[in-house]
Amino acid sequence: MTTKSVRSDVNMFLLQRNSQIHLSASAPFRPNVISSVKLLIDRLKRMPKDSILISYDRDLTTAFLKCNVPGVTRHAAGLFFHEIETRDIPELSILFRKLVFAEGNGFVTSDELAEILNAENRSELAIGGIVNGKTERITLWRGNFEPMTIPFSAFETAGDGTAPDFSRFSIIDCGQTVKLGDYEAAIDAILYEFDPDYRRELSKKRRQEDRSFGAALLRLRKQRGLSRKDFESEVAAKTIARIETGKASPDRIRKSTLEAIGRILDVEPDEIASF
Amino acid sequence: MAFSLSLTVALAKARWKVKIRDKETREPPHVTIIRGTLAWRLNLRTGDYMDADPDPVDVPDELLDLIFEATTWKRICDEWDRMYPDNPVKQLVDEEA
Numbered sequence: 001m002t003t004k005s006v007r008s009d010v011n012m013f014l015l016q017r018n019s020q021i022h023l024s025a026s027a028p029f030r031p032n033v034i035s036s037v038k039l040l041i042d043r044l045k046r047m048p049k050d051s052i053l054i055s056y057d058r059d060l061t062t063a064f065l066k067c068n069v070p071g072v073t074r075h076a077a078g079l080f081f082h083e084i085e086t087r088d089i090p091e092l093s094i095l096f097r098k099l100v101f102a103e104g105n106g107f108v109t110s111d112e113l114a115e116i117l118n119a120e121n122r123s124e125l126a127i128g129g130i131v132n133g134k135t136e137r138i139t140l141w142r143g144n145f146e147p148m149t150i151p152f153s154a155f156e157t158a159g160d161g162t163a164p165d166f167s168r169f170s171i172i173d174c175g176q177t178v179k180l181g182d183y184e185a186a187i188d189a190i191l192y193e194f195d196p197d198y199r200r201e202l203s204k205k206r207r208q209e210d211r212s213f214g215a216a217l218l219r220l221r222k223q224r225g226l227s228r229k230d231f232e233s234e235v236a237a238k239t240i241a242r243i244e245t246g247k248a249s250p251d252r253i254r255k256s257t258l259e260a261i262g263r264i265l266d267v268e269p270d271e272i273a274s275f
Numbered sequence: 276m277a278f279s280l281s282l283t284v285a286l287a288k289a290r291w292k293v294k295i296r297d298k299e300t301r302e303p304p305h306v307t308i309i310r311g312t313l314a315w316r317l318n319l320r321t322g323d324y325m326d327a328d329p330d331p332v333d334v335p336d337e338l339l340d341l342i343f344e345a346t347t348w349k350r351i352c353d354e355w356d357r358m359y360p361d362n363p364v365k366q367l368v369d370e371e372a
Binding site for chain 1: 298314318321323327328
């Protein structure tokens with residue numbers, strides 16, 4: 001496996017007094033450790049664009065908010081790995097371009113956070129979240145710091161009866177899985193359901209990448225400008241749909257069906273897969 | 276309950292995981308190989324990778340040998356069927372057949 005280099009566009013600042021654990025986890029980014037409010041105010045005034053400030057220290061965050069902070073550039077995203085008061089959110093929103101916060105087990109580990117922030121697919125990974133039992137929703141923070149709100153109803157009971165336990169929320173598998181007790185949900189399944197942009201991009205990408213027989217047939221049919229109904233004289237449109245979506249594997253398709261498809265598409269049946 | 280395949284110590288230490296989660300995309304039945312921020316999905320009907328990216332070449336042969344071992348493969352398929360009985364691995368695939 002190839003070794004990935006560290007993103008050069010990340011300027012990371014860690015707000016913490018004494019824990020070396022967080023520093024070592026984020027070390028690939030060579031973070032600047034800020035251990036006092038005075039230093040934080042000074043740094044905030046000249047933080048480069050797209051900086052990330054991560055606070056592990058609630059007391060420092062509170063002390064910081066008590067100060068007057070004139071002339072802050074609001075370039076940084078603020079990640080608060082501790083509880084923050086609801087009344088502090090407006091003030092933090094003024095100081096930071098994006099706000100991310102959670103409590104308890106709401107965030108990935110610092111090791112995983114560093115890995116996610118360095119990943120090319122970080123927008124498709126979760127770094128944390130908050131469960132709101134009153135509204136029955138989970139807000140997930142993605143690796144690009146964008147929030148996404150998911151209703152409890154999206155987490156259907158599995159076929160074997162496993163139900164989500166929303167009181168035991170965590171993010172595992174380096175941001176790829178939402179864990180709710182014994183129940184696990186794939187982030188890509190959540191994104192596919194709740195992010196139309198993700199869904200469109202993924203469908204486009206998969207159509208281009210998919211080397212299956214069904215995908216090849218779909219590409220060829222589109223190339224010929226035909227609809228599934230154009231096959232109706234010889235093959236049911238429903239059958240074409242089943243083949244294209246992978247519900248009918250090539251080895252189970254009758255030879256006469258393949259020959260008919262080939263005739264309509266004007267190719268030899270054994271050439272279809274090459275498209 | 277999510278299915279997680281037991282791996283050798285070496286594979287687990289290298290952070291490889293093989294999973295079927297309780298909520299997966301509604302696509303062909305598949306098992307997901309996970310390492311860090313990357314995931315590879317294997318179609319349980321065809322045994323093929325479902326995505327070209329990330330590069331399948333990065334998945335070690337040792338792990339693939341384990342997954343494709345007949346008993347293990349059957350167990351993975353059975354686990355999918357247990358979790359997604361409305362979308363089983365084996366189904367009538369061609370109405371004309």
